[in-house]
Amino acid sequence: MNQTYLLEWLDLLVTFTLNPSKTDVNEITTVQSKAIIEKTIEQTVFIQSQFKIKVFSLNKEKQIKIIVGNYHSSLIIFLDNVIERSHNVAFERFDLKQVMKALILCFDELLSFIETRFSDYLSLDMRVPATYLVVSKKKLKKKIDKLKNNSTSTINDEKVTVILFDSLYSFVNSKANEKVTFRQVLYRKQLVKELELLRVPEREDIVGSTLIEVLIYMNFNSRTFINYFTKSVADQINCCENAAGKMEKLLFYFKEFNQIHSKDGVILNPHHQDLKTVLSDWFKHEMMYLEKRLHFSVIPLVNVDKKRNETPIIANTNDKVLCKLSTDQTALLLRASDELKILIAKSMNHIFKTIVPFLSTPNKVHLSYDSMRSKSYVAEERDKKIVIETLERMIKQIKEY
Structure with missing residues (x-):
C-alpha cells in the first residue's frame, strides 16, 4: 500500500494528456472533457481517503514527513502547471476551460487537506511558490470579504473587528514579489476557518468576547491588538472608585484570560513573543503596581480623584x-x-x-x-x-x- 502512487492519474493527465507540447488537446472531445471532470472529482475524494491510510500505516515520523512533503510539493507543481497552461490559447474552448477549472479546484482542495491535517510534517518556513500564493490569496480574499459582510463578524467590538480585518487584508493585498512562507499562509487559512465558526456571544466583557477569545486562541500577537486589549482592560479597571475594587476586577479579568486556551504551533508574527506571554506579563505587572499602591497607601489610583491625581x-x-x-x-x-x-x-x-x-x-x-x-x-x-x-x-x- 505504501508504494502506491496516489497521484498517478492526475500526474499523467497534467504531464501528457493536457500538455500542448506532447498532445494535441484539440482532439479531446466534449464527452471526454466531461469524463475528465467527473474523474477529477472522484480522484479528489479518493486521494484524501487513501492518503490518510497511507500516512497512518507508517510508524516513523521521518517517513511521514517525507511522504507528506513529497505529495505537497508535487501538488504545488501540478497546480502551477495547470494555472500557467490555462492561459494557453489551446484551452480557450469552453469545455477545456472547465477541465482546467476542475483541476485547479482539485489541487487546491488536496493542498488544503494536507495543510490542515498534516501541517506538523510540513516545512512551514519555506517560501511559497508565486502561483500557489496567488491562488491562496485569491481564495482567502473571497472568504474574508464574506466574513466582513456577515453581520456576525462584527460581534461585540467594532475596533477589534477593524484591527482583525486590517491585518487580513494587508496580507492578501500585499505585493506579489514579497517573500511569504507556508507558515504565514497556513496561519491565515486557520484563522479564517476559526472566524467562520464564530457565534454571537451572550456577554459583552472585553475578555469574554468570542472574537477576542479566537484571537487569543490563534496567538494573534499583533502589536495593535495587544495595545487595544491592554487599554480596554485598563479602562474598565479604572471605572472602579477604590483601589480594592480595581484589584478585584483585575484579578477577575486575569482569571478569565488564563482560562482561554491557545493553539500550539500557531502564531501571527513568528519573530515576536507569544500573545499569551506578553499579556500575562502585562497583567502581572499591573497587579504588582496595584499591590504597591495599596501597601504604601499612596494617593488614589488612576483617575479616582482627578484633582489629586491629574x-x-x-x-x-x-x-x-x-x-x-x-x-x-x-x-x-x-x-x-x-x-x-x-x-x-x-x-x-x-x-x-x-x-x-x-x-x-x-x-x-x-x-x-x-x-x-x-x-x-x-x-x-x-x-x-x-x-x-x-x-x-x-x-x-x-x-x-
Whole structure:
C-alpha cells in the first residue's frame, strides 16, 4: 500500500494528456472533457481517503514527513502547471476551460487537506511558490470579504473587528514579489476557518468576547491588538472608585484570560513573543503596581480623584523636551532606569508621572504618563533594538569626551 502512487492519474493527465507540447488537446472531445471532470472529482475524494491510510500505516515520523512533503510539493507543481497552461490559447474552448477549472479546484482542495491535517510534517518556513500564493490569496480574499459582510463578524467590538480585518487584508493585498512562507499562509487559512465558526456571544466583557477569545486562541500577537486589549482592560479597571475594587476586577479579568486556551504551533508574527506571554506579563505587572499602591497607601489610583491625581499639562510646548525616540522606546528607557535604580523614586509610576509631562515626541506633543508606563511592559523587538542602538551610540559618544 505504501508504494502506491496516489497521484498517478492526475500526474499523467497534467504531464501528457493536457500538455500542448506532447498532445494535441484539440482532439479531446466534449464527452471526454466531461469524463475528465467527473474523474477529477472522484480522484479528489479518493486521494484524501487513501492518503490518510497511507500516512497512518507508517510508524516513523521521518517517513511521514517525507511522504507528506513529497505529495505537497508535487501538488504545488501540478497546480502551477495547470494555472500557467490555462492561459494557453489551446484551452480557450469552453469545455477545456472547465477541465482546467476542475483541476485547479482539485489541487487546491488536496493542498488544503494536507495543510490542515498534516501541517506538523510540513516545512512551514519555506517560501511559497508565486502561483500557489496567488491562488491562496485569491481564495482567502473571497472568504474574508464574506466574513466582513456577515453581520456576525462584527460581534461585540467594532475596533477589534477593524484591527482583525486590517491585518487580513494587508496580507492578501500585499505585493506579489514579497517573500511569504507556508507558515504565514497556513496561519491565515486557520484563522479564517476559526472566524467562520464564530457565534454571537451572550456577554459583552472585553475578555469574554468570542472574537477576542479566537484571537487569543490563534496567538494573534499583533502589536495593535495587544495595545487595544491592554487599554480596554485598563479602562474598565479604572471605572472602579477604590483601589480594592480595581484589584478585584483585575484579578477577575486575569482569571478569565488564563482560562482561554491557545493553539500550539500557531502564531501571527513568528519573530515576536507569544500573545499569551506578553499579556500575562502585562497583567502581572499591573497587579504588582496595584499591590504597591495599596501597601504604601499612596494617593488614589488612576483617575479616582482627578484633582489629586491629574497629570500636569505643560501648556507651552517650548517648555517641553523633544525626545527623538518613540513613546514605546522612551517607556523602555524609563522602566530600565527604575529597575536598575538609576532613577530612584517612591515608585516607577512616580518616575513616569514626574518626567513624562515635560517630554514630547516627533509624533505627539502631549504624552500620557500612565499609558507610557503600561506600554513599558509590552516591549516589541524592534523597539528594544532601537533603544539598544541608541544607548550604544551614547556609550561611543561618552568615550570620546
